[in-house]
Amino acid sequence: MTAWGLDTTLKDWRVAVQDAHKLTPNVYIGGHSLGGVLTGLYAAYDFAGQPGYKDVRGLVLLDGYPGLLSSRPVTWKEYQDTGTANEFGNLPGLSGLEDYPYVNTVYFGPRLVSQGMAQARLAVHAPTAQAPQSSLAKWPMTNQAAAMIKMDARYSLVPFLALNSGRATNVNEAGRLLPRLLGSDGGLRITGPRDPRVLIGWQDDPEGITASQTFLTGFSNSLGDGSEWYFPMRLVLDVAAAGIDTTGTAFQKDLPVIHNREVNLPVLGIAAGSGVARERDFKTYVAARPGDLTFRSLPGAAHLDVLTAKSDQVAGWIVEWLSQHR
Numbered sequence: 001m002t003a004w005g006l007d008t009t010l011k012d013w014r015v016a017v018q019d020a021h022k023l024t025p026n027v028y029i030g031g032h033s034l035g036g037v038l039t040g041l042y043a044a045y046d047f048a049g050q051p052g053y054k055d056v057r058g059l060v061l062l063d064g065y066p067g068l069l070s071s072r073p074v075t076w077k078e079y080q081d082t083g084t085a086n087e088f089g090n091l092p093g094l095s096g097l098e099d100y101p102y103v104n105t106v107y108f109g110p111r112l113v114s115q116g117m118a119q120a121r122l123a124v125h126a127p128t129a130q131a132p133q134s135s136l137a138k139w140p141m142t143n144q145a146a147a148m149i150k151m152d153a154r155y156s157l158v159p160f161l162a163l164n165s166g167r168a169t170n171v172n173e174a175g176r177l178l179p180r181l182l183g184s185d186g187g188l189r190i191t192g193p194r195d196p197r198v199l200i201g202w203q204d205d206p207e208g209i210t211a212s213q214t215f216l217t218g219f220s221n222s223l224g225d226g227s228e229w230y231f232p233m234r235l236v237l238d239v240a241a242a243g244i245d246t247t248g249t250a251f252q253k254d255l256p257v258i259h260n261r262e263v264n265l266p267v268l269g270i271a272a273g274s275g276v277a278r279e280r281d282f283k284t285y286v287a288a289r290p291g292d293l294t295f296r297s298l299p300g301a302a303h304l305d306v307l308t309a310k311s312d313q314v315a316g317w318i319v320e321w322l323s324q325h326r
Contacts, residue, residue, distance in 0.1 A: 001101040001102055002094075002234055004235060017042075026057055037065065039066075041066055041239070045256060053264070061269045079094065081093040081096075097233060101234070102231055103233055116151075117219065123142075128144065129143050131147075139193055142201050147216055152165050155188055159303055162303050165204055170193050170198050210309055215304070247261075268296070270298065272297075296314075
């Protein structure tokens with residue numbers, strides 16, 4: 001995994017893009033979250049003299065944008081040796097990847113993700129049954145509650161692992177500081193059941209953006225699950241170092257994101273109302289180059305709701321935008 005960085009990932013994307021060209025010349029690319037970052041980097045990437053933007057007709061950015069994980073510049077020494085930090089936490093330099101090849105933090109890592117997938121499957125098949133005692137079920141609770149408490153924006157530690165669905169029932173709640181420091185709008189923690197004789201349960205909010213069972217079914221589908229257990233640290237490091245343009249920097253040779261100012265493509269930017277992107281972020285991305293921006297925002301939505309919302313609003317926006325740019 002020490003070699004699974006930006007170059008490997010974008011070349012994989014290009015194989016898919018070139019395959020799509022066998023079906024139609026109208027090929028667009030897009031992505032959610034880090035996928036939105038990679039969408040912009042693909043367009044600006046140099047594939048052995050061929051700019052990525054020449055492969056596609058437009059870009060769709062779903063609550064993610066180039067520069068999202070590059071809040072501070074990375075120096076060449078940090079990249080090679082001493083490491084740095086961004087929204088994922090501490091990142092090793094290239095010399096440290098053998099010891100830290102994948103992301104593994106208190107809020108995201110192989111153990112938590114695999115437990116979450118297993119708990120989601122239990123919640124789909126037996127939502128009101130008692131969950132196994134584990135780190136996901138500190139007190140007696142239903143399978144559905146154990147699966148959703150880690151993910152709902154009301155309780156989630158971090159904004160990029162959150163959706164707006166509902167709330168736990170039969171619980172005492174208190175505030176906590178860490179989620180707010182990490183940028184989350186939630187920040188509540190469960191301190192225990194109100195009635196110890198009754199399981200902690202889950203109740204969807206009628207005004208919630210995502211239905212919990214829809215999310216859980218998609219997350220734990222029969223072909224796998226909805227997240228990367230082993231998320232390559234090299235990719236996070238490369239994206240942090242690349243920013244939105246490496247022209248004239250020490251990273252230009254290894255991370256050739258050098259065509260950003262040439263990307264004359266229409267961009268559709270869709271933000272979650274309570275997600276990680278804002279209109280100004282998309283405007284900052286397109287400001288340095290030609291190409292028009294269409295912006296939409298899903299009110300009240302958390303980061304994951306853009307993909308899982310009960311409404312088809314996001315799909316409608318994409319179809320409408322495509323029809324205007326064909």
